[in-house]
Amino acid sequence: MTTPVTDTPQPAQGEGGFTAWRYALDLSPGEQRRCLDVQRLHQLVLQGWRPPHLRTAVPAPAPRVLYAARRSPSTREEETGHRVAGRPITLLVQAATPADWQPLLDERILTGIRSRQSSHTVTPGERVTVRVIANPSKKIPRKAGRTSLRTPEECGTWLRRHLNDALSIQPHDVFVGDAERLTGKSGTLTFTCRELQARGTVQDPAALYALLDQGIGPTRAYGCGLLRIHAPN
Structure with missing residues (x-):
């Protein structure tokens, strides 16, 4: 049985x-x-916060949800040579309130x-490593929309x-993974994601907690922006 939506206190930040x-x-x-x-x-993830009486209706508003996918190996398109992200195998999902995944288990959507x-406490001066699957991008001047950054140097600066x-x-403490293309809406939604890693020194713990809670960058609704943090013992 999964954790129910109600009767559990909300974690504090x-x-x-x-x-x-x-x-x-x-x-x-x-x-x-x-x-x-x-x-x-995206819709699958939101179903964890759909009340039982709305299972067949429009999902109720969910809390702020961040998630990242562990995927099968990427492939390359023959025509363009672009690396395309593989199938999502496991999702890491984060939210401030508990979810109920039992209906998706019952329907064998989840196995x-x-x-x-998850709790994190850091202090100024502490060395930590952060990882994130992100969509490093910038706004297109005088146009509506964004364009993905292309070089590892640009992505590291981002x-x-x-x-x-x-x-x-x-700069030398940043690792930038290969670009992978994600799509939706039958191919009409396309953007690039990368796995990024950085090792740094904590300056402001409260600012780091806010980033852990809110995520970073655009396309957070589609599996980008969830920060994972590791502090060595």
Whole structure:
């Protein structure tokens, strides 16, 4: 049985630390194929916060939800040579309030879940490593829309800028993964994601907690922006 939506206190954020609910969701093989469409993947995640009496209606508003997908190996399009993201196998989902995944287990959309309350407390001067699947991009001048950044140097600068208030990071402490294309709306929605990693020194714990809670960058609705943090013992 999964954690119910009600009767569980909401984790608190603040100066003392960051706490949230985190879930690892294993998708069935059929759902992995269907969720190559990032819009379907987004709707699947929101179902964890749909009250039972609305199971067949429009989902109720969900709390702020961030998630990231562990995917099968990417492939390359023959025509363009672009690297295309593989099927989502497992989702890491984070929110401030608990979810109920039991209906998706009953329907065999999910084949397993693991849940826990994740807590982080850091101090100024502490060295930490952060990882994120993100969509490094910039606005197109005088147009509506954004364009993905192309070079590792641009993407590394983008990450450092987003983390600047919380962490002090040197350029050589940033790792930038290969670009992978994600699509939705039958191919009409297309954007690029990368796995980014940085090691830095904590400057402002409260600013870091806010980034953990809110995520970074655009396309957070489609599996980008969830920060994962590791502090060595």
